[in-house]
Amino acid sequence: MKREERQQLFDTAKQWVLEAGENIRTAIDEPLRIDTKSNANDLVTHMDQQTEKFFTEKIRREFPDHSILSEEGYGDNLDSDKGVIWIIDPIDGTMNFVHQKRNFAISIGIYQDGVGEIGLIYNVMDDVLYAARRGEGAYRNEKKLPQLKQELPLEEAILILNNFWTCPNHKIEETKMQSLVRKVRGTRSYGSAALELAYVAEGIADCYLTMKLAPWDIAGGMVLVNEVGGLTTKADGSPINILEQNTLLSCNGDIQEELVGEYIELK
Ligand code: 2AM
Ligand code: CA
Ligand code: CA
Ligand code: CA
Numbered sequence: 001m002k003r004e005e006r007q008q009l010f011d012t013a014k015q016w017v018l019e020a021g022e023n024i025r026t027a028i029d030e031p032l033r034i035d036t037k038s039n040a041n042d043l044v045t046h047m048d049q050q051t052e053k054f055f056t057e058k059i060r061r062e063f064p065d066h067s068i069l070s071e072e073g074y075g076d077n078l079d080s081d082k083g084v085i086w087i088i089d090p091i092d093g094t095m096n097f098v099h100q101k102r103n104f105a106i107s108i109g110i111y112q113d114g115v116g117e118i119g120l121i122y123n124v125m126d127d128v129l130y131a132a133r134r135g136e137g138a139y140r141n142e143k144k145l146p147q148l149k150q151e152l153p154l155e156e157a158i159l160i161l162n163n164f165w166t167c168p169n170h171k172i173e174e175t176k177m178q179s180l181v182r183k184v185r186g187t188r189s190y191g192s193a194a195l196e197l198a199y200v201a202e203g204i205a206d207c208y209l210t211m212k213l214a215p216w217d218i219a220g221g222m223v224l225v226n227e228v229g230g231l232t233t234k235a236d237g238s239p240i241n242i243l244e245q246n247t248l249l250s251c252n253g254d255i256q257e258e259l260v261g262e263y264i265e266l267k
Contacts, residue, residue, distance in 0.1 A: 109219025197221025
C-alpha cells in the first residue's frame with residue numbers, strides 16, 4: 001500500500017473509531033440488552049452489534065472493494081487474505097463493558113494481502129487511542145511510543161496472562177506456566193486482548209501470552225507491537241495466520257526465545 005493511500009485510510013478509520021467511541025460513551029448508562037453466545041460467560045450486547053454495524057455500513061459505502069472480518073456477524077466470509085481487509089472487534093472486553101463499564105476497546109486492523117498496514121485500539125472510556133501505521137511508528141494519543149527494550153531478564157518482566165492457563169487445561173502444560181508465574185516480576189490480566197497488546201506496545205507490560213484468540217482480537221495490536229520492534233507469533237513461535245483462531249505470544253525477541261524454549265509446552 002502506498003504511503004498516501006495508507007494515510008488517507010488511517011485518517012478515515014481514526015475518525016470513525018473516535019465517533020463510534022463517542023456513541024458508546026453517550027449510551028454507557030442506558031440499559032443493555034445482553035445475550036450469551038457459546039456459553040453463559042460469552043456475552044454480547046446490542047452495543048457490540050450496533051457498533052459493528054456502524055463500521056460495516058460506512059466501509060461498504062466508502063470502500064466497496066474492501067473486505068470485512070468481524071466478530072458479530074456483519075462482516076464477510078473470507079477464505080483468502082488478498083486485497084484490503086478491515087479486521088474489526090467493535091467491543092473487545094465485552095465482559096468488562098457489561099460488568100465495569102470501562103476497560104474495553106474498539107479494535108481495528110487494516111491488512112493488505114496479509115500485511116498489517118494500520119492498527120487502531122481505542123480505550124473508549126479513558127479516551128486513549130493507540131494507533132500505528134506500518135513503517136511509521138506507534139502512538140498513544142499524540143505521543144510516539146519508544147522501541148521495546150530488547151534485553152530484559154524475565155525476573156524484571158511483567159507478564160500478561162489469564163489465570164486460566166495456570167489451571168489444568170487442554171492447551172498448555174500448566175506446571176510450566178506456574179514456574180513462569182513464579183519467575184517473572186508480576187502478572188496482570190486486563191480482560192481485553194486488544195488493550196493487552198497495546199500495553200505491550202506501550203511497554204507498560206513486557207509480554208502477553210494466551211492460548212485462544214480470534215483474528216479481531218489480534219489484528220490491530222499486532223501492527224502496534226510490530227512498530228515498536230516487538231514480535232507477535234503463535235505460542236510456539238510460529239507465524240500467525242490472521243484469518244484463523246490462534247494462540248498468541250507477543251513481546252520482545254529476547255523474552256520470546258526464552259519463553260518458547262523453556263516455559264511454553266503445548267499439549
Ligand atoms: P471479546 O470481549 O471481544 O469477546 C478476554 O480475556 C479476552 O478474550 C477478550 O479480548 C475477549 O474478547 C476474548 N475472548 C473472549 N471469548 C473468546 C473466545 N471464545 N475466543 C477467543 N477470544 C475470546
Ligand atoms: Ca465476544
Ligand atoms: Ca475480542
Ligand atoms: Ca468483541
